[in-house]
Amino acid sequence: MTAATPTAVLIAGAGPTGLTLACTLARAGVPVRIIDKSPEFHRGSRGKGLNQRSRELFDDLGVGREAAESGSEHIALRKYRHGVAIADSIAFDDRAPTPDTPYASGLLIPQWRIEEILRGRLAEYGVEVELGRELTEFTQTEFTQDGGGVTAHLADGGRIEAAYLVGCDGGHSRVRKALGIAFDGETEAEECMVIGDVRADGLDPAYWHQWFDEDAAIMLCPFPGTAHWQLQGSPERDAEGRLVPPSLETFQRLFDRCARRPDIRLTDPTWTSVYRINVRMADRFRVGRVFLAGDAAHVHSIAGGLGMNTGIQDAFNLGWKLAFVLRGLAGPALLDTYEEERLPVAAWTLNLTNERLRAVVEGIKEAGVGTETVVTDDITTLGVSYPWSSLTGPGPLAGERAPDGKCAEGRLFEAFAGTRFTLLGFGPGTTGALARALDGVGEGAGEGIRTVLVDDDDARKAYGLRGEGLVLVRPDNHVAMSVGPDRAEEIASYLKALAG
Known part of the structure; x- marks a missing residue:
């Protein structure tokens, strides 16, 4: 520019x-x-x-x-105790994509x-x-x-x-x-961890390795397409209790202490830091x-x-x-x-994160339990919604994330993509209602609004509708309002008010 x-x-x-x-x-x-x-x-x-x-x-x-x-999706978390592998778990492994939720897991x-x-x-x-x-x-x-x-x-x-x-x-x-x-808020000056990126040649990249012992811990997480792993672990302190700055040497000592793998040497640190809980x-x-x-x-x-x-x-x-x-x-x-x-x-x-941290701290004290307690x-955050917002109108799912689903143009998420509102008409009989909903809106929030016909039972169910209806979806893919075809004018009023 x-x-x-x-x-x-x-x-x-x-x-x-x-x-x-x-x-x-x-x-x-x-x-x-x-x-x-x-x-x-x-x-x-x-x-x-x-x-x-x-x-x-x-x-x-x-x-x-x-x-x-x-x-990568669905990576296995392998837990160790005293250097011995004792349990594996995979976050959201029991989930599968659905018509309204395309992603069953996050992405590492x-x-x-x-x-x-x-x-x-x-x-x-x-x-x-x-x-x-x-x-x-x-x-x-x-x-x-x-x-x-x-x-x-x-x-x-x-x-x-x-x-x-x-x-x-x-x-x-x-x-x-x-x-x-x-x-x-508060900063936990004493509660901290060391973190960094290192190579760990010889360690199996199919797992996110997590060693938790009574007095120390270290985790090594792999990334696809790179030889480096993210290391997180307990800090090293000197005789006076002061934090020793993280380095390849302190990482190796911690790894040797917890993992007990003399065949593996950590190398090539590209980033080191200290994380304090804020x-x-x-x-x-x-x-x-x-x-x-x-x-x-x-x-x-x-x-x-x-x-x-x-x-x-x-x-x-x-x-x-x-x-x-x-x-x-x-x-x-x-x-x-x-x-x-x-x-x-x-x-x-x-x-939420305070509560999840407490769960992890308590969980790792038990053999076989690790960071999966946060899952x-x-x-x-699929459930984050804005029911209190002044932008939220009436109807089912108002303020909530708009689900995906089938529509006349393919997928609803494909129709939502971009920077405009989307007006959904559920049922073939809503064509006239879609036109009435935009009647007189003109320039402003209704400019370039996309109208989409939806005649899919799964999508109708996902949007909480029993029969025909109109659903206005915001540009950030949250439901603004949902009304029956006989109340199409309320959508026009909403858009006019938004335009100021």
Whole structure:
């Protein structure tokens, strides 16, 4: 994007959250720039999985297949005690895809590869990540007659003007701190783990190996297409109880102690870090023209693997709303619903991951029990819904994730893909009702709305309908409202109100 191109949205932070948001905006034709203070793209595995809901959203963005080809499903978790393998388990192994839920399991894939895939998609829209550009401060003009905006100042002396700024810059967010937003919670300074990427030649990559003993633990997780494994384990401390910085040597000592495999030497560490449990959440996700998303808005335990996924889903929620407002399809009030919907989800996520962490800590004390205790339906986030939202209308499934299913055009998820509302007519007799639902809507939220006829019993059941009906699906694939054909005018009223 050239400097002369007006910037509608500036995104600070090019991790999965920022990249998902940038892709969502760019495909809607919204001029966007994304900056990151790092001088180069990192190659650490960090977050290592897409859950079932994020996989659906990646399909919507057109990168689901590429992600699937780079990851693995249903990997076996092998538990050890005193170096001896005692139990195997596979997360969601008892599940199978259904007509309304295409993914029975998550996808094991390193964060660096997820970011690589999203950057590739973003480049197709003509947008590149601007590396080595650190945001230092910004000023904003609230909504005024001339539109207002944000002026961001960078460490290199540059300045970027945009209509909106979104902080996707992690737990130490400069954007959040500049806004003065509280980040309440706690940090467990003493409770931590070491983490890194290493080679472990000779270890069977068919398993995620997990050694849990009474006083130490180490886990090695493989990734398809790479010789490196992600290592997580207990920290080493010196005689005074101080943390010894992680290194190949400390990793090897921990491995030797727990795995008892003298035939295997760890090599080629490409990334090392210390993970401390932070449980914090911002008390606001928006101040004027500036928003927070992902770790900048909430951080929590890694139990359940929801950190990266929650950020991706924040971005998908915010992206369509910014696009609608900037394209003149909805009034500015639509942006208030981002915090209204996602702040309660963040609070729920913090509570869930705290509970799952406690379950893991207690579970690993027992022989044969490991991290599989985090595997519950909650971590799929397929059940996340917005029944409290001002965008939620009447009817079955209103506010909930819209199920997949068969339709006249193939699959419903294929019909939903993109940045517009979709109006479903269940039953061949709804053709007239579909027309009445859009009568007089004109420009605004109803612009370019896709109408789809559905005459499939499984799909009707999935949407909670007994007979014919109309279902309005939001651009983020949540049900906005569901009504009978005789109430088609209510859909028109909803869209007109959204347009402001």
